[in-house]
Amino acid sequence: MDDATRAAFQVEGDWPMARRHRIRWAECDLYAHVNHTAYLTLFEDLRVAFWEGLGGSFGPEAIGPVVGTLEVRYLKPAGFGDEVLLTCRTASVRRSSFVHEYAMWRADGLVCSARGIIVVTRGPVKAAIPDAMREAMIAQGAEAQ
Template identity: 65%
Template structure:
């Protein structure tokens, strides 16, 4: 992320993946505020982008991330037609799980979330190990910490 983009949206910290988004009416409530569920859908889109960009795949015979827990903080309201920046990064990882952090920025932080994701082998329903190349990407690009 370059300095101009960081300044434009008031972004703080290191983020592994980001994209610009304009808030649509379908993502708002009757007051033209971003609906609480829309934040989660946008963050889910970022989780999918992150997974695919990190070499993951989706399918009935492929391992993929499943959200085990989710915590959301609504800092300030977003509004219809706001230009925002959506961000995701991996904060930490273990053998079969990782913690993602999400943020929506517009003149500073609007919403943040933290999700514990477990990698599940969809063919068996069992936990699956995070591939080594993905673990390296988590560390190098996102600044994630390996936990024991």
């Protein structure tokens, strides 16, 4: 992320993945506030892009990321038409799981943050994260556990 984007959204910390987004009406409730489930969908979009960026794919035979737990902190309401920055980073990685952190930023700073344990599976069974993917996560700043 460049310095101008970091300053425009008051981003704190290192985030290797960032994507701008304008809040759509379909993501809002009757009061034009972002619905709590829309945050999760936006973070899911980042998770999918992250996995594909590591060379992963999706399908019945592919290994893929599945949310094991997700904790969300809603700090400020976001609303229809807001321009936000969505960020994602991997905090730590294990043999078959990793911890992802997500954030939504606006011109006035952090709006929402989330932390999830993501389990890698093939169908219903846990699977090892391929070495190349694990190494890429570590290279981006994840702590190996």
